[in-house]
Amino acid sequence: MAESLLRTLFPPESRSFAGKRWVNIALRSLHLVGTAGAGAGMLFGVSPAQWQAYLWLTVITGVLMVALQLWSNGVWLLQLRGLAIGVKLLLLVAALRWPQSGPAMLIAVVLLSGVISHAPGDIRYHSPWHGRRLESLGGRG
Numbered sequence: 001m002a003e004s005l006l007r008t009l010f011p012p013e014s015r016s017f018a019g020k021r022w023v024n025i026a027l028r029s030l031h032l033v034g035t036a037g038a039g040a041g042m043l044f045g046v047s048p049a050q051w052q053a054y055l056w057l058t059v060i061t062g063v064l065m066v067a068l069q070l071w072s073n074g075v076w077l078l079q080l081r082g083l084a085i086g087v088k089l090l091l092l093v094a095a096l097r098w099p100q101s102g103p104a105m106l107i108a109v110v111l112l113s114g115v116i117s118h119a120p121g122d123i124r125y126h127s128p129w130h131g132r133r134l135e136s137l138g139g140r141g
Contacts (some may be wrong), residue, residue, distance in 0.1 A: 009074035010137040016072065024068060027061045034058030039110070042095075043103050075136055081124040084116040 037054025040046070048055075066085060069076040076082040088109045095105035116124060127134035 009070070011073060012136060014073040014136070020068070020072075024065065027065050027068070031058060031061040031065065034061060035110070039106055042106055073136065075127075075134060078127045078129055078134060079124065080119075080126050080128070081116055083128070084112055088112055 034054045034057030038051050038058050041048065041051025041054065069082070091105045091109050091112075095102040122133050125133045125135060
């Protein structure tokens with residue numbers, strides 16, 4: 001059973017479907033709208049009731065993007081681009097736990113997002129556990 005789960009999570013070839021790129025672009029775009037709205041509210045001390053819908057948009061689109069990446073290939077979890085998501089979530093939890101640090105944590109999340117998303121592929125696809133670029137666990141990369 002564990003072997004079957006591993007094969008499902010880490011397929012030899014990444015899964016895809018027609019239009020996947022456009023689905024991802026749409027989710028990222030909506031995620032940016034949500035981040036801008038919630039971030040502005042947090043940074044300028046606006047009542048949470050006024051930006052909560054943006055926060056939910058950010059959370060929902062973020063979960064959908066993670067689900068799409070995991071469905072495609074779980075190797076994403078072992079790459080810096082996946083690990084960065086975990087770090088960003090920890091920073092956001094810290095911002096909720098210590099609201100006075102919220103603006104600094106939010107800025108750190110945005111900076112980390114920009115660096116990782118625009119870094120060369122050899123950095124984004126690097127696996128600290130494997131010490132190299134990792135594209136699959138199926139032996140090729």
